[in-house]
Amino acid sequence: MRLFIVDAFTDKPFTGNQAGVVVLEDDDEVSTQTMQSLAAELRYSETAFVRKSEVDGDADFELLYFTPVSEIELCGHATIASFSVLRHLGMATAGHVYRASTKAGIMEITVESDIVMMEQGEPQCGEPLSADEITQIAKLLGIDTEEIGDERFALLPAPVTTGLWDLMIPVRHKATLFSITPDFDGIEEYSRANEIVSFHVFTLDENRALANCRDFAPLYGIPEESATGTANGALIYYLFDRGIVEAEKTYKIIQGETMNRASEIHAKVSLKGNMYRASVGGKAKIIAEGNLLL
Numbered sequence: 001m002r003l004f005i006v007d008a009f010t011d012k013p014f015t016g017n018q019a020g021v022v023v024l025e026d027d028d029e030v031s032t033q034t035m036q037s038l039a040a041e042l043r044y045s046e047t048a049f050v051r052k053s054e055v056d057g058d059a060d061f062e063l064l065y066f067t068p069v070s071e072i073e074l075c076g077h078a079t080i081a082s083f084s085v086l087r088h089l090g091m092a093t094a095g096h097v098y099r100a101s102t103k104a105g106i107m108e109i110t111v112e113s114d115i116v117m118m119e120q121g122e123p124q125c126g127e128p129l130s131a132d133e134i135t136q137i138a139k140l141l142g143i144d145t146e147e148i149g150d151e152r153f154a155l156l157p158a159p160v161t162t163g164l165w166d167l168m169i170p171v172r173h174k175a176t177l178f179s180i181t182p183d184f185d186g187i188e189e190y191s192r193a194n195e196i197v198s199f200h201v202f203t204l205d206e207n208r209a210l211a212n213c214r215d216f217a218p219l220y221g222i223p224e225e226s227a228t229g230t231a232n233g234a235l236i237y238y239l240f241d242r243g244i245v246e247a248e249k250t251y252k253i254i255q256g257e258t259m260n261r262a263s264e265i266h267a268k269v270s271l272k273g274n275m276y277r278a279s280v281g282g283k284a285k286i287i288a289e290g291n292l293l294l
Contacts, residue, residue, distance in 0.1 A: 001028050001292040004088075005044075006081035009227040009255075009263035009282040011114075016263045016285070017227035017256065019081040020047035022292065023089065026054070032071070034294065039066035045222045048078035050086065059101035061086070069221035072197075074104035074163045076118060076229010076280050083109050083116045084284035104163040110281070115266065117281030120162035120233040125241050128156040137169060140190060141201065142181035147171050150204060153244055159196055160234040162278045166215075167194075168238045169201040174212055177203045178258055184218040191219040198222075200231040202253075204244075210251040210267075211235065214258060226256030227263030233278040236267035240276065247271060 002023045010016030020042040024030065030049070039047040047066050053059040063082060065075040079100065086092035094113040099106050108119040129137065137157060138145040148171055149156050155170040171177050180201060187199055198217035206212040213235065215228040232253050239245045247269050256263040267280045 001025070001030070001294065003290055003292050004081075004085045004286055005288040006084060007285045007287055008077040008081040008084070009229075009265050009284070011283040011285055013285050013287045015256070015261050017077040017225060017261065018044045019075075019078040020044050021078070021082050021085045022047065022049045023085060024049060024051035026052065030294070035064065035066050036071065038292075040068045043068050045225050046072070046075040046078040048075065048082045050082045052091075053101055058099060059106055060098045062101045064103070067220045067222060072164070072220060074102050074107075074230055076231075076233065077227050079107070079109065079118050080116045080229060080282060081284050083111055085286060087111055087116075088286055115281050115283050117266065117279050118229060119272075119277055119279045120230065122275065123162045123234070123237040123278055124160070125238060126159035126165075128158045133157075136190070137199075140183045140186045141169070141199070142183065143171065143176055143179065147173065147176045153204070153242060155242065158238065159194070160238045162230065162233040162237055164230045164234075165196045166198045166200045166231040166234045167196050168235055169199055171201060171203050172205065174203050174205045177201060177212060177214060180214060182216050182223070184216070184223055187216050188218040191217070198225075198228065198231055200228065200235060202235060206254065208252075209254045209264075210239075210245065212254045212257070215255065224259060226259045226261035227265060228255065229265065229280045232265045232267050233280045236269055236280070237276070237278040240269040240278075245269065247276060
């Protein structure tokens with residue numbers, strides 16, 4: 001088993017979002033408990049385990065994902081990290097599209113010479129939150145209720161999924177985004193009760209990119225994450241659904257600045273067959289590799 005430490009959504013070491021990537025050989029037998037224990041040992045927001053597909057004939061690779069406290073169905077930045085490692089090892093080639101089997105379904109991954117893009121699952125938008133729910137969310141984030149929403153685009157908080165349900169929370173100003181003081185216990189309780197993975201707070205008050213965002217997922221042992229592929233896939237679809245972004249155009253989203261781990265996520269919505277799908281991607285920097293002595 002080979003272990004890699006990768007900074008995803010960046011080309012600079014010690015920025016972006018860290019992920020552990022374990023590449024399994026055909027004869028490597030690793031229990032779920034061992035995977036969970038390794039993820040807890042590494043303490044990155046996610047650790048991915050990847051191998052050539054043996055079970056699903058529709059997929060080229062199989063991926064499993066673990067936070068420090070539990071297994072999850074899908075992780076965007078760990079997928080970008082994994083396929084950057086596979087390209088580094090010669091197991092994936094630039095200019096090709098691969099199919100990855102995850103517990104959230106089959107994902108198409110496009111590998112290029114400098115970036116990796118991941119197509120996400122079928123998108124769905126839930127109902128916008130009520131005024132009382134918005135007041136509750138503001139309290140959990142430690143901001144004024146009036147700062148949530150964006151009347152310029154008629155944006156209100158709403159749950160969205162492209163594989164995992166995240167709560168999209170627009171705020172008016174970047175200063176508000178950066179001033180958030182989360183009630184992590186309260187966010188964890190709300191997330192559990194409403195079956196969502198994270199609070200994905202964003203603002204369009206950003207002149208360097210489409211949006212700047214922060215992501216809080218304490219239910220899964222991630223107080224704050226510096227780059228979140230799945231949630232930004234949900235975000236780009238949320239903005240597309242509301243007529244703010246165009247299809248077939250790639251946008252840049254910034255995350256992680258308040259953690260001193262600035263990340264740059266590429267996101268777009270494309271028509272595939274009769275359905276629009278979100279894709280996210282970016283660069284990745286491998287900063288360490290070695291062997292696991294298990």
